[in-house]
Amino acid sequence: MDRAAMALAKLKVKNIRFDTGLGCKPKFTAEDVAAALAGTETGPYYLALAKYTGDLPARLALETTVMCYLGDHIKNKKLLSDGEYAALHHYTHCLVRNVEPYRITDIDRQKCKVWHQLVRLLVDHAVIDHRCPKCNGTGNGKRYPVGRDFAYKPCTRCGGSTRVRPSNRSNARFLGVTHPTWAEKYEPVYRDLYPMLAIWEQHAFKHLSQQLFSRIDHQIGEALRAC
Ligand SMILES: [Zn+2]
Known part of the structure; x- marks a missing residue:
């Protein structure tokens, strides 16, 4: 495990301290992670914040971001009828604005909730280490x-x-659908979208490790100058 990986593993316990062995102890907290993530794109930003600090609002923001990508994916691949897609579009639009979807039928809302649940599953699998x-x-x-x-x-x-890895059976249960429905309708979308989250994590990780360690080096330098 490299230094960045170790640091990020420690960040999961929120309150961490790097003993540099030089008599100075730079401290890094969840706020430092947020600051170090500045400048990354939306997806990687929320993913890293949710993963490394357990921040709930970041997790919800990540869900909304993934939901938008899911909509684009479904549209490009023409997985839904025009009417169903319009309902999903409205549902996502309302999710972004944090209001109840008011313009769709109960049946459409129910279908959208299953897609939303798929997004929660993707986010779960990206954020939790299993x-x-x-x-x-x-x-x-x-x-x-x-x-x-x-x-x-x-x-x-x-x-x-x-x-x-969570089993297909438990994934189907999470979505509230049967195993064949999961395999036929939702699993292919899961497989298409999961790599995107993995790439977001790599981006965020690279950015974080550069930022955090340039800050550590800076703090060590400051401490040495003060000696
Ligand atoms: Zn084992």
Whole structure:
């Protein structure tokens, strides 16, 4: 794990302190992350803020941003009829303005809520790490001796991958649809959109690591000058 990754892992506990070993202790908090993220695009900004600081408003803003992308995707791929798309467009428009969708029928609203739920699922999977609970993210299973040393079998739960992907069945349950409906209608959209969130995270991570560590270097420099 590089320095940036370690710093960001620590940011998850919100109140962190970097001991530089130079007698000065620069502190970084959730506010520092927000400041360091300034200048990134909307998607990466809210994703990193929701992920690394657990900020709820940022998470809701991320949902709205992804919902807009979902609408564009559905339109480009012509996945819905014109009427259904118009309803989704109105629903998203109201979500952005934080008002109840008033211009659509109850049936259309219900359909839109399932798309919204798909967006929540995407955001969940991007923000939560889904570390394997059995091996605690190490990927190690049972220990066995190898000569004088020992080795580990891969964890039986995650197969050594360290992460547990939610099953299609649990995804379908989350959306409140049947498994075949998930597989046919929603899973392809999930697969199309998830890589976008992964790219947003990479962008934000790169930006954060540059910003945070230039600030650390700056603080160390300041402390050294003060000595
Ligand atoms: Zn495991």
